[in-house]
Amino acid sequence: MSALLEVDGLTVGYGAAPVLHDVSLTVQEGQIVAVLGANGAGKTTLLRALSGLLPPSTGRVVFDGADLRGVKVERLVRHGIAHVPEGRGVVTELTVDENLRLGGLWRKPQPPLAPIYELFPRLAERRSHLGHQLSGGERQMLAIGRALAAQPRLLLLDEPSLGLAPRVTGQIMALLRDLRDRTGLAVLLVEQNVRSALSIADQGVVLSLGRIAARDDAAALADDADLRHAYLGF
Amino acid sequence: MTVLKDRVTSRMVAPVMRRRLNPFLMVAVGAVLVVVLTYTLPPFRTYQLATIGAYLCVTAGLTVLTGLNGQLSLGHGALMATGAYTLALWQNKFNLLAVGIVVAILVTTVAGLVIGLAAARLRGPYLAGLTLAVAVVVPSVASTFDETFNSDQGLSVILNPPPESMTVEQWQAWLCWGGALVTTLVLALVTRGRFGRDMRAVRDDETAAKLAGISIARTQVWTFVISAACAGLGGALFAVLAQSVSPGAFPLTLSLFLVMAIVIGGLGRLTGAVIGAFLLVALPAVAHEIGEASGSQRLEGNLALTFFGVVLVVVMLAAPGGLASLRLPRSWRARLSRKPAHRAGS
């Protein structure tokens, strides 16, 4: 079976010096791949490169058989990729409802929001609140809900657990696992919270200084004591 | 957010303003040059030379305000009008030119103080809007007080004939360049000293300047006042050159021309002010010739207007970083853009 997302020899940076060197990875349909690594390892950079916010200097990104080079950022959702950026990116001047609608706005007809509100009853209660009135956890739910409203096939998630209580993190992880199992959603999950991420992931990739330091089944990574000490700090 | 970025970029820019020529030497050379020119150029060119001198007073003051202190003023045309009208009223009453020029400077300085006090509390587009309003409204004041300012007709300026040994144009050129050279000398000295350092510190990073014990407001108001005094002198000289003043001589476009002049010449540099003043005379002259040649009256003034506008837009869009980068000598600009990675740390 061919992979849903195939990254091959990706090298990107912000100026002259590259931040990511020759990164390759694959994500299969219905698979959660965790991207782990220390601060500054290049995890966010990887996601930004995948969604076209940073142009790659070399390398290929193929999604569902289509080369993504030259695809504009704003066209990416149409290919079925939704990116929840680091820090969530809730539009604070818009209401919860408007934020959610924005997610599926490009689809014709526009998808109903009821399933999203069902997933996140909390958001349903606050649908007319403005973004800046939400708590951190609510914003994370909103950002994920908004990405799901686009009915993507691949979700790029950048540190969903950032600033959240362990219990809320657990809920989000459970939700992702659930979505994968029910709908076949694929997730590229960037996390600092290694344990939670590996607990739901199928595969894990460890980035170190912009290079892939390890890549294995999630369970194997979690069991590899040396690796854990060297890169993951537990 | 933009302010923060602005600070970062201009801080990188700050240490550049070193390499300077001795201002006394420059002024001496300039004086000799002007004297030589007034004896070699034909009368009309000499008159144009005088006009450049009058413009230089204004552009020099404005480039210090905008380039070194970071305050954009669109109201300097109105300040020129203030100086010009003051001189006209004075001359028509007392006919004592030397004192009249001083009075014109003083009155404009007071006007500058008033605007400067307000301006010190404003930034960016708000400051621009306020000074723009000054530029638009002040000429209309002239038409409000008919008896004093004689409305749209304006006033003629009584002047004694020049000393017998000179032509009118020579005398005008000496007078205007005398003013211009004194202005540039004073500005060069002021901007090198501690006050100049304060001005740049405020422009680059207000918070840091405040922490260093610099009073932001006082520095800004003083700079505005100095700049206004220069504009008052320039305006008075224009009144002498034209031997008349009228609201039509100080439209909004004059203020915009002044901004264009300092942006083209390189912001915050007195040499830039000289280039700008030269262009303010040369470009309309060229446009005039083209207008004559084509036989179309409409072309004349409007060609210069269009040309200035195009130059302003193109320069601003072509310069990476816009105004801030225009403060840098070219070699620095190139070096900075070659090594982006090292920028943040410096």
Next chain:
Amino acid sequence: MDRFLFLTFDGLSRGAVYAAFALALVLIWRATRIVNFAQGAMAVATAYVAYSVADATGSYWVGFAAALVAGLLLGAAVERVVMRFIDHSSPLNGVVVALGLVLIIQGVLGMIYGNEFRPAEAPFSRDAFNIGGVALLSRYDVFVFAAVGAVVVLLTLLFTRTPTGLRMRAAAFAPDVSRLLGVPVGGMLTLGWALAAAVGSLAGMLVIPTELGLHPTAMDVLFISAFTAAVLGGLDSPIGAVVGGLIVGLVLSYISGYLGATVAPMAVLGLLVVVLLGRPDGLFARSKARTA
């Protein structure tokens, strides 16, 4: 008392024009953090288009429509060709570029049409008709209210009720995130500039017949009044722009009514100073400082 009422209606009518023009300024400020100092000149340019078209067709209304269309096109062109490339590291950059546009537009208009005032006709009588024995409103005032009211209603509907309006707001508030959500941000900015310029054109068409006539600098003073209105309302707030416009219109109407029309320009300046120094955030703004 009659005079007061008259001045009140007159002020509201002027204020409606300021409101429309201020609204245009606010639309662009929200989307790009640029105060479009060229908006007056752009509006005049489209008024000249209306003049030419009306001259050729003999119909004021064809000219009127042409002005609005020209506004849309000019706004889009200005965004695409110039404003898109402005470096935002200093807020002065946008100001200076806009001023360059003012020079270009005024120069080109002068070359084509000359620098004389041209009479601009009003489509309706400007004589006030009597209501209960008091002359309050002219047909033209009614037209002004209707036109500006329609614009406000249409813009409100656009921004709050349509997907495009939602996209435009999102693109203005959070361009990067919007892009990830599939919003064509560049297109939304172009659309915003086009709409704002068309609204500016409308304001120009409404105000020019009430002033000296058509001239390349005809909108300079109006720009200051509208800028004052926008700042009074808080540059970020469309509602503020409308309210601010009406307030500025009333104040100026009373001042020129009781103190004489010649002080009106100075009154604008005074009002702007008071607003800038007295009401640092504007009436309706969410942001903090006048530093932008």
